[in-house]
Amino acid sequence: MELTSRQQYILKQIARDNNMDMDEISKALGVSERTIRRDLDDIREYLSTFNVGLKVDSGRVTLSGSRRDIENSLKNLGKLPQLWILNPREREIYIALELLRSNGPIKMAYFSHKLNVVEGSISIYLDRLERWFKQRNLNLIRRRGYGVEVSGNEKDKREALVELLYDFVPAGNMIYMMENRINGGYGDILNHWFHMEDIKKAKAILKEELREMDPPLDEASFYGFLLHVILSVDRAKKGKTVCVERKDELADSREYRIVKKILRRLLPEDLIKEDEEVYLALHLKGAKLQLTEDSKLLPLGITTMELAYSMARGVGDAIGIPIENDRNLISGLAQHLEPAIYRVSIGLAIRNPLLAQIKERYRELFSIVSGVTERIFKPYGYEMPEEELGYITMHMGAAIERWNYERGRLRVRIVCPNGIGSAELLAGRIRKELPELKIMGISPVEGIKEADYDILISTVPLNTTERHVVVSPFLSAADIENIREYISHSDINYTNMSYDESEDTLSVDYEVSVKADEILRNITLESINPENLVEMVGIIAETARDAGICNDTEKVKRVILEREKLGSVALPGEMFALIHGRSEAVFKSYVGIFRLVKPLNMKSIGFNVERVSTVLVMLASAREEPEVIALLGRISSALIEDDKFLNVLKMGDIKEIREAILNVFNKK
Structure with missing residues (x-):
């Protein structure tokens, strides 16, 4: 007798493991256990001709017989196309992916042949997909004699492609498949769409060009961005490109410069379009960053650090736990918020594969986070989607678990x-x-x-x-x-027992105390009257040079301006900004307060700006000791935790400022 494609797949899986659960088989194929039992009866009859037995005991399926007899039963099957054993949901995703990648209509007979199902089944899959496409601003066109096609904006198609790829292959598997050529299973399908050599080349180029990202992308974001690059290259070769608005906002960004270099190493010049460069730059700028040691000590943007503190305090008040005192929470949440706010401000979607689990595990906390986040971000006109709320809830949940652990x-x-x-x-x-x-x-x-x-x-x-x-x-x-x-x-x-971080508290040894004293002695307080941000940064660099802090004002200016582009620097409603940077041109750590005769506009949340009349500047050597960077980090924390300290920096004289910063250094 001959086995069906599904039965052949089942037999191969059982033979591979020789101990398989019926429930696993049922879920993998998307059919009922009753159907699996009928298939097993046919497989048992087939195996009997090879002196091989099949047994089902407590839902576990095993084979009995000699190794040679089992191998002979498998040789008779031949190679089974992977597409034939996809479950119904996977077939829908496969059809949608093929339609989105196609440059024209595809006949239903093509899908019927590829998936080994009748055209009636393909029609049912298309009915469901039509609704799915409509929700994503795309139209499914079906005409007799013409075929099936998806029409709509290329940007919407691209976002749908990424969503489907992650639905088709889990994120962890996607990363592994991009690292290794996988034969069989989903690997065969992905290798059909994307050549492994192209993926390896793109990955090597990204690793090289993204070295200047500081902080770097986290691993999942790196591979997510790699997927966007691969799709951009694939679509560009088919003559397809996205259409992007707000190009001017990214024209001078670091992300745009990096993307231009990446695409010129992957595509001929005539296939590269400006909109495509901006589109990828948007994704790069919105990518999640690693929480590095530096960013634990100094914030990417003081605005997001203040927002993180406000959110933690709001959630802490609601649950009765002082999680706003958790430095890991504040730095980690601030690091997440900077790109998150950017994503929300430009309408860039983010996937959160853990969202359902987060909502299940932290049901009450998710609701509290949603309420606090809405209250804090509503004045800025931002509404955080559930995917972002899920990540924020994870940060809060981890802080609560740390607190409970410390408390016990x-x-x-x-x-x-x-x-x-x-x-x-x-x-x-x-x-x-x-x-x-x-x-x-x-x-x-x-x-x-x-x-x-x-x-x-x-x-x-x-x-x-x-x-x-x-x-x-x-x-x-x-x-x-x-x-x-x-x-x-x-x-x-x-x-x-109260929550504290005594083990993490900086112990100021002799060497660090000498540097702390040096920072205090070198503090400057200046009144300046720049016309714009660039002129202000020039004055700051020259002041640092005159104070013996640095020897190359151009390098210091570059570092400050690059840092300003990376993160929001103005505290909302305070007319106060924090700028900090590290450079080889800086000899020793420096703190300076600059009061502006005429307020300037500086970056705040998303694309918002704030009027600023006082700027706190912190500079350090690129090789400065972590303990000294931690001292400067204490100043950052004090800005959002202590209104009196902030007021001293805005209105105090040099003696009062030195005394206030000394108190911050000495505070546990």
Whole structure:
């Protein structure tokens, strides 16, 4: 007897794993378990001629027989086209992709032949697709004798293509397939549409040209942008290009310059259109960025940092947890908001494959985030789509889980008179064996004054009434048991334990304190009267040079202007802006306050601008120590957390400003 294409697929899958679940087969093929059982009956009859048995036990399907007999039963099947075993949903996606990529109409008989189904089934798929296309401003044209075609704007077609590709192949699989040539399965289909050599070439060029992105794209965004580039190249070769408005806003951007270089390495000059360059630049500018160490310490844009703080405080107030004190949340959320606001302002869609899971896991939190986000962004005329709200909810959820984790950890301080080596040995053992404990620091036997602990762990007996346990520096199994028993019988009140980040708090050592003192001594306060932003930046660079901060004003100007293009710099409603940058031309870290005689317009949220009369400038060497960058980061945080500090920078004299910044440096 002969097996159908679906039955052949089932047999090959069972033979490959020799232990397959009926439910898995049913879901993979989009048919009921009853249908699968009928197919298995036919497969069992087919296998009996090769002395191979098929058994179903508790929903698990296995084969029995010699390896040679099983291999002979498979040899008789031949190669099965991957398209023949797609489930109904996958067939619809495949048809839609083929229609969107085509330069003209396609006959229904073509799809019937490729998918091995009757034309009646193709007609049903097209009925459903017609509604789907209409929702995306595209029209499905079907005429007898003419065929089937999708008409509409090329930009809408392109966005639909990307959406369908990610529906057809999950994001993780897409990345893997772009890294490796996959034969069989979806790999065969993608290889039919896009040549692996073209993908590899485009990927290598992107990695090279995107090196100047700082912060860099995260991995998923890199491959998402790579997909857009591949599609642009593919469509350009077919004579198709998008039509984009607002070209002037990107004409002088870093993203536009990068895209121009990428396309000129992938396409002949005569196939490259300006609209296509702008379209890709829009996607590059709206891509999610990596949260680097630098961006944890200094914000990409002070506006988004302030928004992140306001959102965290709003959500924190609603749930009764002070998550606005979580520095990782504020920096991570600010990093996400900068491109997110840009995407929303230009109507650029973003995919969030985790949205359904986020809404299920954080149902109440998602609702709170939605309300807080609407309240904060409504004055600016922005409405965050659910996909963006999902990502914001993930940031908030992670902060809540960190808070709950910290709240449940006992704070311990180590007491050890035998030197730092023994103390560090004990600390390392505690971190490994008792991760539920949070080490706050190491103290000498005499003069334990800190009150930032719940229990002392000492290597010697202590003459104190404070809670403490005596252990060996090597923390034996008996020591571990003693600590746990002591904690279980103690009356420590977990509910009063507040959220803090003591382990992450910067400890200012001697070398850093010297640099902090240098920053304080070099602070400048200037009143200037520039006509525009470029002139203002020139004055700032010259002031830094005169103060012995840098030797190349042109390099410093370039760094400041590039940074200004990257992120929003003005605090909404405060007439205040923060500009910062790092350069090889800078010798030492610098803080300067510049008060403008005439306010200037500077970048705020999205394409909005704010009138600014005070500008805080922070410059650092490209090789500056992270601890010093963290000091400057404290100034950024203080701007949004402390109104008094902000007012001192706007109205105080140089002495008051130095004192205010010193307090920020010293604050835990």
